[in-house]
Amino acid sequence: MTETLKMIEADGSAPSFNGALDDKALVYCYRTMLMVRAFDDICMKLQRSGRIGFSIPNKGVEATQVGAASALRSTDFFFPSYRDFGMALHHGAEPVEMMHNMFGNASDSARGRQMPVHFSFTKPLRFFSISSPIGTHLPQAVGAAFASQAQGKDDVSLASFGDGGTSSTGFHSALNMAGVWKAPVIFLCQNNGWAISLPSSGQTASDGYAIKAKAYGMPGVTVDGNDLLAVNRAVSEAAERARAGEGPTLIEAFTYRMGGHSTSDDPTKYVPAEELEKWAKKDPVLRMQRFLAQRGLWDEALEETLQAECAAEVAAAAKEAQATPGPTLETIFSDVYETLPNHLRRQGEQAFDLAARKGDADAGGGAFPL
């Protein structure tokens, strides 16, 4: 394995930190991490009480998400995996917008047609819709990067994926063509130990994932994914190279998923308790907290304020989203074309007529649609 970039020591000191993020930005990063946890926490409870269908927890990987986001502009292209919403939060996505998606209601930008957690954000963000299939968004990220290169713009694309994603065909296609074109794209592989229940040891015969970069003619970097400053530096350097026309970078962020794959998963069936304990000691949020404390930017009072703010914001978001009605039947027809073609108009009229006679369809009745 290549040497792992690490900046924050266990005690919170970071001798190699060069001030890439100012004090305000550092505290903001920390707050975003806490917001990710608060959002996760409430979603788990909403799911368990049957109010939303599904959720995907992020505990343990917050430093990778927020560290990467903090190294990029809001207008760069984000092609996230389903465990990346901290990136959007960092660039100004509102918890309430996310919560509308979790409930799939009328205010959800996708009008309930996407799965929960499958967020997308536009204007000013370019946060592409999270998709469930593994690795399909990697070639898309390369396409966006190639387009910005062709247009002479200096936007870069970030493709984020897990260790499992490296086994997809998309991974090969994307890295290969990005290398050939010198596309301004950053491949961020979050090696979080598990592809659902498959341990990383069952995923590749390579010595880690960063080494795969060599075959595609690009640099490969390994970084401590629980170290926000290290991830920020690795992604910043990759972004600089990309903007300078020097092509793509593969970054392997070594981190750990401290919860289940999703609300449908029971990690206690396959995660060794001692392994979880070991990683709990490296909790990325605590690590960042110690770093901030060392710099005099954190105390108990701040912690209490931030925790309370985050909890209140997500609770208010949940309340609002729950009270928002579901999308109306009309949206099935109205959101497809700018002007409604006649054949869809006819279909729509038939559907409204049926709904008027039989009552509005309670699509799926709240059961998970699989």
Place this chain on the structure above:
Amino acid sequence: MIEFKLPDIGEGTAEGEIVKWLVSTGDAVKEHQAIVEVMTDKATVEVPAPADGTITELLVGEGDTVPVGDVIFRLDNGGGAPAQAASPEPAAAPSAPSAPTAPSVPSAPTAVAAQPEPSGGKVLAVPSARRVARELSVDLGTVAGSGRNGVIRRADVEAAATGGAVAQSSHSVVAPSTAQAQRIPFRGVRRKIAEAMVRSSQTAVHFTIVEEVDVTDLVRVRQKAKAIGAEQGIKVTFMPFIMKAVANGLMKFPMLNGHLDEQAEEIVLPGTVNLGIATDTPNGLIVPVISQVESKGLLQLAAELGDLSERTRAGRVRPEELRGSTFSITNAGNIGGTIATPIINFPDIAILGVHRIVKRPGVVDTPEGEVIEVRQYMNFSCSVDHRLADGADAARFVAYLRQILEEPALLSL
């Protein structure tokens, strides 16, 4: 008022088992507070409250399996008409929730569940049903599903394995107008039970004697013992008292305690009481044994019984714990029925069937004369192998049982 329906807590979960209620009726709860632990095919999770309020009703007993969409508790949140916190199933027909204290037993084989149309060899079943089917060697193709859209649930497989049919859930498909016969493979545990029953019934000459016991005092004593047991974490049921009385009775009437060694042409009377306790498990009737009952105290018996029944139901009982009974007790009568003709756990000499406690008016002698009071009664049905003992032996034995159970202080004799 919120009617809380069991949500689909995994992806496409069909049913969940209520593991443990974390609150009681009347408790005030906060939104997001954990209410109940539910086990599904995928995980065991804590289900939280959907709002602040007061729990007005817990509708499902611990250990019971309920389909997704059934109301499991009611929460008074200060609102009026019932609101639905989660509605996985549009307009589900109201189902009859089982009483929280009802024992978890397979339903009697009364109705045959509607059979889904054969769909090109593909059978719809939840994962746990598939696993249990493998373990019990049940062909899923022969099992009628009682779940939503005819999906086979675990209880369906277990019922098929023991020859019964599970009660229809509210989500079951509409029964076809023409009845279809159900063919269930006769093998596995069911086959083993059948063989044992045939051997007993064709060898031993059964006769049954029924006795009525006034257990009013025993109920009171047991209530006190229950509190004492609870301090030590021991669940005290009526069974330890009955076991103790049986052991005392068998020491007094030893000809009912033992077995016939046909080869040696000898009746073997071991001089100690090892009681087989017929236990209803998901895998069928199993009879684990508690040994030397005559030398053990009530609390010790209660503790051993609790441990053994739990391990038996969980399938973790050791083979040596299933051997060596000298007499057996069966408790199936607590569900219904007033008398039974229990089949002897061969080669034991006798077996005692225990029935449920009922309240009836009874004539009681008091210093002021005879009065009618509300009393509590329990029936015993004792089957004996007439080859080895006679009616008088059995009558003396049950009369003695009655005597000491009507006056529980005599248990210490």
